[in-house]
Amino acid sequence: MDVEELKKLVAREALKFIEDDMVIGLGTGSTTAYFIRYLGQMIERGQLEDVYGVPTSHQARLLALEHGIPVVSLDEVDAIDVAVDGADEVDPSLNLIKGRGAALTMEKIIEYRAGTFVVLVDEGKLVEYLGKKMPVPIEVIPAAWKAIKEELEIFNARAELRMGIRKDGPVVTENGNFILDAWFERIDDPLDMEIELNTIPGVVENGIFADIADIVLVGTRDGVKRLER
Template identity: 45%
Template sequence: MKTTGGTDDQKRRAGERAAELVAEGDVVGLGTGSTAAHAIRAIGRAVDEGLDVRGVPTSFDSRALARQSGIPICSLDEVDGVDLAIDGADQIDADLSAIKGGGAAHAREKVVDAAADRFVVVADPSKVAESLSRPVPVEVLPDTHAAVERDLEGLGGAPTLRRAERKDGPVVTDNGNLLLDCDFGVVEDPASLSTALSGLPGVVEHGLFVDLVDTVYVGTDDGVDVRERG
């Protein structure tokens, strides 16, 4: 359920601008997706020029790209904290609440992003909205997906098991779990919905990121629009 839209140049501007925030000695959370990938490549070029940093990848893909880019990587358990996390989003609203999980990595992303002193989202204009309205990815334990579906319907959602592409069966996350994409329509109160989803038995993590994003860099055709949490 990856999102599309925006141009590669817009994504590149956002990612490269965020990479400029990385300082000597930083531990950096390395997000997942096409826009975050531009940031990872830019950080890799800075490492080639002598910048000393370590990266904490949030997915199989970001780990592979970090290694390819020459960024020393480590796990969250190996560091005292994360100085800066750079990640993408499927949608972000006017209050900087976000929906993530189009790449099925939101559980690990949320752990790393929440641990960071500063969390920066990089996006193209197609990801920006006044209110959140995309289906919310919900990662669930495999044996509980039917029960969680019923609970999500009780919250007013319409859940759909995410199916894999080019293989039979559902998407399986890096953590070995299944994903339900749950359509709630316009999410009027992301904080309340976040709390309700977190309280459902069988839910490992959901894709609502509330009160976590500090800054958003939106790449445009001629620059970067910077939005800060008030």
């Protein structure tokens, strides 16, 4: 089974968490894209009724509309029942790194508030400690990017301004900000680091999601493994 098949496997499994009358946080990225597609199919077949999606990005919103999922914004709902999203790394305590798609801020806003946050990954994303394979994306106010890049050296992190692909210059997030990708030696205390990074003036949000995930569905060659906090 290749990685795409593993993504589809966990995306199908995540449907088990969805029931009629739910408000669902719709994550961003290639794994969640499968989930959104399958969710739309269930609605089309009449297997689910009165479900609404709260998208975490333009990508999620466009996909939801394409697949017939009614979309609402966060300020139109009283609560989010379940949020479903991918991740870039997952440690043994189910702390995450997210933000490869630059949607981390809205993702965190929505997923923090979800009754149940379900994370979808393939087994290659399980790591012994955060920072092992991936950088921590940090959304920053554009005017502060260089100062913050230098300040990150205090944390022994080497940061790069994320540049666009098929766009000249830096990536600009949906909130009009830049992304610094910060490479750490290793992150021993994710919650502490998440809080610390957000105290730097000019940082809007960072991609460490400590103590937020409730369930992680891991796609493996032997099927879906379910991890719970």
